[in-house]
Amino acid sequence: MIHELDGKVKELVELLRQSGKCVVLTGAGVSVESGIPDFRGPEGTWKTYDPAISTASSFVLKPHQFWFFAMQFVGPLMRAEPNPAHQALAELEKMGHVTCVITQNIDGLHQKAGSKNVIELHGTAWRSVCVNCGKKYSFQYVMDQMVPMCSLVPRCMECGYILKPDATLFFEEIPQQLYQQCLDELNHCDLLIVVGSTLLVEPSGSFPEMVKKLGGKIVIINLEKTWFDENSDIVINGKATEVLTQILQEMKK
Numbered sequence: 656m657i658h659e660l661d662g663k664v665k666e667l668v669e670l671l672r673q674s675g676k677c678v679v680l681t682g683a684g685v686s687v688e689s690g691i692p693d694f695r696g697p698e699g700t701w702k703t704y705d706p707a708i709s710t711a712s713s714f715v716l717k718p719h720q721f722w723f724f725a726m727q728f729v730g731p732l733m734r735a736e737p738n739p740a741h742q743a744l745a746e747l748e749k750m751g752h753v754t755c756v757i758t759q760n761i762d763g764l765h766q767k768a769g770s771k772n773v774i775e776l777h778g779t780a781w782r783s784v785c786v787n788c789g790k791k792y793s794f795q796y797v798m799d800q801m802v803p804m805c806s807l808v809p810r811c812m813e814c815g816y817i818l819k820p821d822a823t824l825f826f827e828e829i830p831q832q833l834y835q836q837c838l839d840e841l842n843h844c845d846l847l848i849v850v851g852s853t854l855l856v857e858p859s860g861s862f863p864e865m866v867k868k869l870g871g872k873i874v875i876i877n878l879e880k881t882w883f884d885e886n887s888d889i890v891i892n893g894k895a896t897e898v899l900t901q902i903l904q905e906m907k908k
């Protein structure tokens with residue numbers, strides 16, 4: 656397997672060496688090897704749950720159902736540590752080969768691995784927000800309400816309204832400022848590497864096409880095929896940890 660990857664890894668290393676500005680877009684696949692399930696992979700969350708549970712309207716109508724769903728992921732999230740893929744990306748940033756990581760993940764593992772310039776496009780699981788007054792709360796505050804007090808939903812201590820994770824649900828808008836930050840990075844990059852994403856969710860699903868139109872190169876690192884493979888310059892079907900570790904080793908030579 657590693658042997659098969661060798662040629663493609665070398666091609667990617669060549670692109671990275673030539674690149675003046677490389678942005679990496681990560682999806683749920685990059686955290687699977689840290690024990691956090693993805694959404695649409697063979698054992699993805701949406702194979703067990705209906706994604707409708709994670710829509711903005713469903714949250715408003717049945718917040719207790721959403722929080723019951725969300726609490727299933729608290730254990731894996733709290734146990735998760737950055738894996739070699741997160742670490743390789745942090746190291747590549749330190750070496751000056753990666754300028755920014757745009758992530759759809761809400762687990763905070765890129766920052767924990769040491770990446771500095773991270774855009775959390777879908778927000779974070781580590782903070783919650785009151786849907787009425789906008790007051791922000793720590794993960795610990797939510798856990799203190801949900802676990803020992805067996806609440807169905809966590810509530811704001813100021814106004815008593817329901818809290819929502821500070822993360823984007825389906826049919827919720829991405830904050831304009833975050834989206835603009837992504838555009839600023841993408842407009843100036845000459846290489847976009849996508850790691851562990853089906854590219855089926857917008858707006859990030861359109862980022863490769865956007866960069867390609869501006870003349871940049873696109874690399875996909877994913878276990879399975881994606882719809883953008885045919886338009887990409889290099890496609891590497893493999894595990895994020897194995898591929899990125901090899902790339903890092905080559906870049907250090």
Ligand code: APR
Nearest residue numbers: 682683684687693694695696759851852853877878894895
């Ligand atoms: N290495 C590389 N790729 C992997 C690995 C791995 N170890 N494990 C899984 N994958 C691949 C899967 O095969 C799949 O193609 O990662 C991809 C993950 O895709 P999705 O589950 O669709 O995740 P993502 O693209 O991040 O989803 C976007 O959808 O449900 C929403 O808001 C949620 O942010 C999420 C968004």
